[in-house]
Amino acid sequence: MKTFFNNIGPGALVAAAFIGPGTVTICSLAGANFGFTLLWALTLSIVATVVLQEMAARVGIVTQKGLAILIKDEIKSPFLKQVAVILILGAIVIGNAAYEAGNISGASLGVSGLVSGLPFKYIPFIIGFFAFLVLYIGNYKFLERSLVALVIIMSFSFIITAIMTKPSLELVLKGMFIPQFPENSLLTIVGLIGTTVVPYNLFLHAALVKEKWKKPSDLKYAKIDTFISIILGGIVSMAIVIAATAIKGNSIQSILDLAKGLEPLYGDFATYFLGIGLFAAGVTSAITAPLAASYVAQSCFGWDSNLKGSKFRIVWISILLIGVLFSSIQLNPIKIIKFAQVANGILLPIVAIFLVWIVNKSGILGIYKNSLLQNSIAIAIIAITFLLGLKSILKVFELW
Numbered sequence: 439m440k441t442f443f444n445n446i447g448p449g450a451l452v453a454a455a456f457i458g459p460g461t462v463t464i465c466s467l468a469g470a471n472f473g474f475t476l477l478w479a480l481t482l483s484i485v486a487t488v489v490l491q492e493m494a495a496r497v498g499i500v501t502q503k504g505l506a507i508l509i510k511d512e513i514k515s516p517f518l519k520q521v522a523v524i525l526i527l528g529a530i531v532i533g534n535a536a537y538e539a540g541n542i543s544g545a546s547l548g549v550s551g552l553v554s555g556l557p558f559k560y561i562p563f564i565i566g567f568f569a570f571l572v573l574y575i576g577n578y579k580f581l582e583r584s585l586v587a588l589v590i591i592m593s594f595s596f597i598i599t600a601i602m603t604k605p606s607l608e609l610v611l612k613g614m615f616i617p618q619f620p621e622n623s624l625l626t627i628v629g630l631i632g633t634t635v636v637p638y639n640l641f642l643h644a645a646l647v648k649e650k651w652k653k654p655s656d657l658k659y660a661k662i663d664t665f666i667s668i669i670l671g672g673i674v675s676m677a678i679v680i681a682a683t684a685i686k687g688n689s690i691q692s693i694l695d696l697a698k699g700l701e702p703l704y705g706d707f708a709t710y711f712l713g714i715g716l717f718a719a720g721v722t723s724a725i726t727a728p729l730a731a732s733y734v735a736q737s738c739f740g741w742d743s744n745l746k747g748s749k750f751r752i753v754w755i756s757i758l759l760i761g762v763l764f765s766s767i768q769l770n771p772i773k774i775i776k777f778a779q780v781a782n783g784i785l786l787p788i789v790a791i792f793l794v795w796i797v798n799k800s801g802i803l804g805i806y807k808n809s810l811l812q813n814s815i816a817i818a819i820i821a822i823t824f825l826l827g828l829k830s831i832l833k834v835f836e837l838w
Contacts, residue, residue: 447582448646448660449667451726452491452639454585457592457671458723459544460537461633462716465675468630469682472620474605474613477676479627481614483634484672486819488665490635490790491643493797493808493816495660498644499651500806504737505644508802509792522792523738529785530638530734531753534727538761541727542566545720546765551713559766566762569724573754576746578649585725588718589667593674595715600677602711603684610680628826634675635823637789638730645733648743654806681712724761728754787824790816 468476497505506526513519546561572584619627647660732753735741741749794816797808808816 446663446666447586447650448495448643449491449663449665450586450589451582451646452643452664453667453671453674454589454592454722455639455642455726455730456487456634456636457589457674457719458537458727459540459547459716459720460723461675462544462678462719464626464629464633465678466682468626469679470685472623472626473683474609474680475618475620476623476627476630477610477613477679478615478617479630480634480672480675480679482822483631483675484668486631486635486823487639487672488668489812489815489819490640490793491664491668492661493793493812494640494643495647495664496657496803496806497793497796498647499657499660500654500803502648502652503644504733504743505641505793505796506734506737507740508796510738512796512799512802525788526641526734527738529789530641531731531757534638534731535757535760537727538724538757539764541720541724542569542761542765543720545717545724548713548715548717548720551709552717562762562765565721565724565765566758569721569728569758570755572725573729573758574751576751578745581725581729581745582650585722588722589670592715592718592722593670595711595718596674596677596681599711599715600680603681605680605683610676614676624826624829628829630675631823631826632786634672635786637785638727638734640789640793641734641737642726642730645730645737649745657806724758727761728757731757787820787827790820790823794820 465480468479494505497503497508501508506523509522509526510519513522542562542565545565546558549561549565550556550558572581575581643664651657651660732750735753736743736747736750739749741747744750794808794813797803798813800807
């Protein structure tokens with residue numbers, strides 16, 4: 439049992455990264471507007487996430503290198519290499535800076551729901567300072583244990599809330615395994631996929647596993663860690679959808695609206711459980727988003743792999759400051775987060791193609807490269823996400 443818990447970590451950090459305020463918001467909207475009918479999108483997302491994150495972890499452990507630097511090294515054309523670096527940096531570093539305001543605002547909303555009378559404008563600075571301390575310590579074990587603890591708290595909070603709504607098990611199972619496309623649900627479906635199968639997590643996972651494991655024989659631990667953590671994260675996302683389904687009407691715009699909607703049935707307990715869950719979700723993502731951006735920048739520019747390195751710290755501090763600044767002026771992140779999740783869903787096939795290309799190179803992974811079955815599943819995932827992403831673009835421009 440001790441060995442089992444010692445080998446849980448990077449996967450839990452990936453789960454911590456994808457269950458942020460954006461996930462909570464899009465799942466709340468999915469449940470309130472479409473009931474259980476879109477749970478299948480999360481089932482698909484969980485399978486896709488397990489498959490792709492396992493590949494990213496395998497790359498990190500076998501090569502002991504970041505995903506971005508491997509992609510850069512394998513592209514021989516100087517022009518295409520520059521294009522790839524710009525695309526990766528733009529999508530991950532700039533994208534995470536935009537997300538950070540939503541992460542800190544989400545954690546702040548959770549605190550304000552728990553502590554009445556505390557002025558909201560001060561809370562983002564408290565959250566930001568806490569995230570700063572965890573990252574500045576620069577100790578991987580401390581970082582891992584802090585986030586695993588927060589993920590456990592978050593999981594219990596949201597799962598208990600869902601159980602309190604007493605959902606129909608038959609309808610939940612039907613929603614999980616029978617694809618349905620209610621009217622005007624396409625962007626929400628792509629958002630649910632985009633908020634679970636997060637492109638930056640592929641880079642983050644490849645970087646984190648080499649902090650914990652150093653040899654290919656450790657791959658078995660990484661697989662167990664990935665499988666358990668991602669499935670738990672998916673269950674939490676489903677729990678939020680299930681809880682939101684209990685709300686009548688379309689008045690939900692944030693997780694606090696979900697808490698208010700549940701109050702007539704469950705009293706203050708709903709507010710407390712959801713407040714704690716949102717706080718934990720916001721803090722974990724507020725820590726992992728800057729961390730992922732730093733790892734990607736480090737990998738792209740070939741910096742030394744050091745959590746305490748000055749360049750590494752400059753990147754995450756910059757992103758954390760941007761998040762605190764925009765959160766403190768109370769810029770409403772809900773619509774930005776929603777569209778960002780859709781953008782993530784559209785970007786995913788591109789990043790996944792890069793990943794599958796790398797894991798099929800014998801010169802990089804040798805005997806650990808993808809099998810035919812793994813490639814078949816990966817290609818199916820890329821095809822499905824590409825078609826859904828294309829349909830969502832056509833819908834946005836009113837061509838569908």
